[in-house]
Amino acid sequence: MTSTRYASTIMKFEDLRFRFWAENDIQARVEINGYDISIVRNALSYGGKKGLYEIGVYKGDKMCDPLEWGDTVKGWLTPELVEQELDKIKKLS
16 A cells, blocks of 8 residues: 655645545555554554544554654544644654
């Protein structure tokens, strides 16, 4: 799957291009500030069964934790919280 690049614009949840893999199994990928970010919602993601989203961040082919979440993913996110996390990643230098 290809990533959408967002370097200088404000990232809004509605701008994410989600792919539907199966019922209630969706994923969007974006590239921000050199990171490849995966936003998912599925039966196995944190909060997915409640309609919430999970973010995973990659640098190259390895998952990383650039915002010091204490894990390589952050779940239980509403669309607004997804936007906040993407904005924080955008602000990393």
